[in-house]
């Protein structure tokens with residue numbers, strides 16, 4: 001269990017090679033140069049009273065509570081703003097200081113309501129603590145004069161669903177304003193007015209939090225020393241009494257949190273300062289959107305049914321598992337060993353994923369296992385493995401603090417990876433340069449105090465052309481880092497590549513028409529990237545979800561190698577992985593051609609080591625990928641599927657095809673929290689556990705293995721890994737563990753990159769970045785430091801091939817899809833929280849010109865028709881879109897964004913081309929045929945099943 005409160009050092013930690021030694025109250029302390037006296041004192045547990053200082057933000061020196069006396073120095077300097085110096089002798093407690101502090105506190109309290117006993121922060125209020133600490137016994141000024149509380153109070157702002165703002169309790173310390181600026185980088189708050197009239201304001205116009213620019217990250221709530229900004233859950237339940245450290249289960253940033261509870265009731269989730277990925281920050285999802293874990297829609301009893309049109313029948317675990325095993329066995333007898341398979345989930349822990357792939361290989365006796373990475377970052381694995389030798393990003397998140405030039409391509413970090421987005425923004429405010437390559441004008445292009453040097457607003461589907469053009473400039477203008485290439489890369493492959501990209505047809509000018517970007521702009525961006533210092537690439541699904549996704553990842557690796565931006569802090573090729581454990585699910589062997597640790601199933605030695613350990617012979621043939629499974633299901637040769645925590649019916653492309661495949665199955669087993677879209681086609685439903693009930697590990701985008709600890713009892717009575725082990729047993733393969741730590745021990749035993757990982761060690765050390773083994777006993781924050789994992793870095797030829805998905809007169813626009821901050825992927829979790837207040841439906845964004853041409857007004861319903869299908873959505877006219885490109889999200893099942901996406905996919909990995917679909921958009925006043933059918937199905941099928949389940 002974690003301590004309820006993390007220590008507050010008062011001012012941010014400083015890094016310096018020079019150490020300074022001083023005396024504080026006679027005790028010697030040594031700290032890095034630049035550290036404040038306050039933080040130095042905290043280090044030796046001398047907590048100097050403070051109100052306006054906290055270690056998440058720079059000191060401000062306004063409250064005058066933290067004064068100290070220093071030998072030989074006149075007056076009483078504030079310890080938060082005074083840096084340490086060698087040889088100082090500081091006194092934190094003297095009679096004079098006591099008098100001053102008490103006087104200041106008296107003034108504060110004279111304008112503060114005395115309702116401590118009924119205040120939500122009672123027991124968790126710094127003002128209360130410090131009043132006690134300084135021994136305040138009396139307030140001589142009375143409470144009758146000018147004041148901000150009682151009948152003079154400004155109304156409490158309760159507009160935000162998760163926290164409230166009660167100005168009556170504000171001490172105007174500005175910690176909230178500074179947190180919003182420095183930590184989050186949103187600049188939503190200001191101090192309005194002067195002197196006694198000054199108060200915190202969330203907006204000039206609306207002046208309430210919900211209507212302001214606030215993104216509800218909670219940094220201000222975290223920083224507020226009083227109950228002015230308070231979580232509504234604390235108001236409701238009271239202050240927490242215990243805490244458990246765990247990891248956010250949304251995006252691939254992998255923020256560490258302390259779940260703070262009363263008994264089994266989660267009161268709030270507080271970002272952990274010691275969290276390697278987030279260092280005390282969070283976003284609205286991890287911080288506040290955890291209510292789905294106890295939502296009434298959760299199914300906690302196993303269920304079965306003969307046919308998908310039957311109502312569900314609640315059964316016990318044994319019956320559900322035997323039902324599934326019998327059907328799977330019968331299918332294999334009738335249609336052969338390869339007629340069943342499964343999908344692992346990137347939402348689940350490494351241990352849960354590992355047992356599913358093991359069940360498929362050892363109990364199903366084939367390699368028909370795949371994972372959602374197929375539809376997101378499979379090209380990352382392929383591209384980076386071929387060029388560098390490892391299927392993972394090269395840096396940790398902290399590395400961005402050393403970057404001088406940042407290229408963000410096909411990623412929207414402020415929405416999809418918000419905590420990393422904030423970290424990146426901080427570096428950009430410090431002066432790092434930014435290049436954004438994205439068809440949309442994402443927030444980073446221009447946001448308070450940040451303006452991209454270049455926004456390369458390319459046409460969707462032309463990524464490779466753009467990258468080749470950038471590389472052309474590097475090669476032909478003499479910007480190659482020759483020393484790096486000579487030392488670290490394969491010379492023959494490099495020469496081939498250099499000759500290829502230098503060809504005139506790859507120049508920005510030759511490619512300009514295709515890419516749709518001014519060639520001069522491309523040239524300038526290339527020069528900046530190659531000469532601006534440490535240059536780092538951050539990319540997302542805008543890179544991978546294309547027919548040339550793998551080619552594009554290799555383009556990025558080529559550019560990084562050619563400019564020498566690999567192998568140290570501040571540089572690198574960094575995939576911003578989408579799901580919390582997508583890195584982990586790939587590491588754990590969720591691909592049909594790879595055993596855990598990215599080793600091919602045909603490698604006899606590797607397979608032999610698994611066979612010895614598992615006591616079973618394994619197939620050396622790669623199994624089916626998800627699209628192959630669907631195709632074989634439609635053909636009638638694939639009949640059974642185990643789906644762990646994925647909603648493929650909503651998230652995979654070409655919905656008509658996916659649902660036809662699912663309908664053709666004779667046994668679909670879904671393990672999930674909710675009866676999702678996929679469960680509508682299931683015969684067996686195995687209730688899953690939420691992240692608050694799981695015991696295991698997640699691996700984030702920086703290869704960081706974080707612990708996930710059970711915060712509350714399992715609501716379904718059986719861990720997911722136990723249910724899977726029992727299914728494997730019922731299929732005839734003995735798979736047993738006593739605890740998830742044993743699963744990790746097995747992973748460590750069989751996977752060289754994880755050799756040094758164990759739960760004990762993670763519990764002791766917090767987190768570890770793989771590889772962790774004899775060569776890297778403490779883990780690996782930066783990859784490829786002295787050489788590439790594969791030996792010499794390999795340049796790959798990256799010919800631009802236009803996608804087969806072309807616009808024409810019937811389908812003149814390009815649709816591209818993405819995420820927004822408040823919702824998460826298929827929305828199964830976030831739609832069941834107050835986050836829907838920000839986004840209760842998906843909308844289509846369209847450029848004003850394209851709208852006008854079609855007679856479309858803002859808010860109209862429009863039909864979006866592709867070659868695959870049509871859906872109807874409300875429209876938002878937006879200058880963020882370039883002409884000819886429309887954009888939507890896919891967070892709501894009824895929107896059916898994937899009804900229109902095509903079956904085109906990456907040539908190497910089959911990752912679908914979500915980002916490019918040719919469409920036509922027209923006004924419409926009714927749902928599409930698919931939406932009508934889907935609505936009907938919800939009524940007859942989903943609702944009936946849900947009723948039956950309750």
Ligand code: SF4
Nearest residue numbers: 180214215217218220
């Ligand atoms: S919640 Fe976050 S974005 Fe909103 S005002 Fe507070 S710090 Fe700023």
Ligand code: SF4
Nearest residue numbers: 170171173174176224
């Ligand atoms: S709202 Fe809280 S953090 Fe902000 S100025 Fe008031 S007391 Fe300080």
Ligand code: SF4
Nearest residue numbers: 248250251255283286
């Ligand atoms: S940034 Fe990602 S990991 Fe962090 S709190 Fe938000 S959703 Fe969770």
Ligand code: FES
Nearest residue numbers: 052061063064080
């Ligand atoms: S804590 Fe130092 S002046 Fe407020």
